[in-house]
Amino acid sequence: MPREIDREGVRRLVDQGAQLVEILPPDEYREEHLPGAINLPLRQLEERASEVLDRHRAVVVYCWDSA
Amino acid sequence: MTQAAPTAGCATCERAIDRCELCDRPDCPTAVCYRCLAVALRQATPQPHDHGG
Amino acid sequence: MGFTQVHDYVAGKLDWLAAGGPIEGTGAAQPRAGGVARADVPTCALDERLGEVRERVKAAGWDACVVVNGERVVLGLLRAGELDGDPGSRIEQAMRPGPSTFRPHVPIAELAHFLVDHDVPNAPITTSDGRLVGLLLRDDALHAAHQAHQAEGEEP
Numbered sequence: 001m002p003r004e005i006d007r008e009g010v011r012r013l014v015d016q017g018a019q020l021v022e023i024l025p026p027d028e029y030r031e032e033h034l035p036g037a038i039n040l041p042l043r044q045l046e047e048r049a050s051e052v053l054d055r056h057r058a059v060v061v062y063c064w065d066s067a
Numbered sequence: 068m069t070q071a072a073p074t075a076g077c078a079t080c081e082r083a084i085d086r087c088e089l090c091d092r093p094d095c096p097t098a099v100c101y102r103c104l105a106v107a108l109r110q111a112t113p114q115p116h117d118h119g120g
Numbered sequence: 121m122g123f124t125q126v127h128d129y130v131a132g133k134l135d136w137l138a139a140g141g142p143i144e145g146t147g148a149a150q151p152r153a154g155g156v157a158r159a160d161v162p163t164c165a166l167d168e169r170l171g172e173v174r175e176r177v178k179a180a181g182w183d184a185c186v187v188v189n190g191e192r193v194v195l196g197l198l199r200a201g202e203l204d205g206d207p208g209s210r211i212e213q214a215m216r217p218g219p220s221t222f223r224p225h226v227p228i229a230e231l232a233h234f235l236v237d238h239d240v241p242n243a244p245i246t247t248s249d250g251r252l253v254g255l256l257l258r259d260d261a262l263h264a265a266h267q268a269h270q271a272e273g274e275e276p
Contacts, residue, residue: 002128010129030147034136058125065134089220090238099201
């Protein structure tokens with residue numbers, strides 16, 4: 001179960017080397033995303049996480065908001 | 068017999084509102100509710116929200 | 121997934137943008153409300169008198185004033201119509217309470233469109249916790265949107 005974090009938590013984890021993942025559709029990612037974030041739409045997350053992400057580093061996932 | 072004050076419906080979602088959220092006028096021809104305005108200006112998420120894939 | 125350190129930034133991109141965080145992407149360079157709003161808009165408090173505020177606002181060359189509390193949270197707005205009211209009245213009675221406010225990350229072109237369609241001369245721009253960033257003037261919004269549109273047309 002992912003741990004919930006806030007904005008400051010994101011900054012802290014990214015400074016420590018965490019991987020940022022935006023799970024929105026590609027068009028939304030392309031328009032604007034957090035610096036350094038990669039795009040893994042939610043439906044592809046399970047399938048492609050292992051190939052795209054480093055298992056040994058923390059991962060921070062985010063969407064548009066809490067809806 | 069008194070006439071009821073004009074009421075505006077949101078031009079986007081047709082929800083009953085008594086005035087436009089943006090210009091505050093009850094007779095605004097393109098009245099918009101708070102929710103639709105927030106979505107249009109990307110301050111909120113439209114429902115339901117597609118996470119893509 | 122086999123990952124042990126997974127965190128969920130629940131408030132998401134909207135929270136990040138609303139707080140003015142840096143962004144990347146094709147839309148990163150487009151002008152946004154926060155960058156165009158005038159931070160030097162006159163402000164006043166609820167318990168001031170309208171006459172004194174009007175003099176101060178006019179002396180500063182403005183025709184609008186934002187009502188804020190001690191933490192700069194927006195409580196109301198005084199446009200020309202409100203400023204012309206009874207000079208002895210308290211701001212709390214004279215102001216337009218709870219105006220629609222917009223976040224700094226809102227693209228200027230979209231907001232300009234709404235301000236024109238609804239004939240709204242200006243709108244407060246605030247952070248997600250309601251603190252004043254500045255007052256966006258419709259003319260400034262139109263100018264910025266026009267410049268951005270021209271710049272897009274000039275790109276190879």
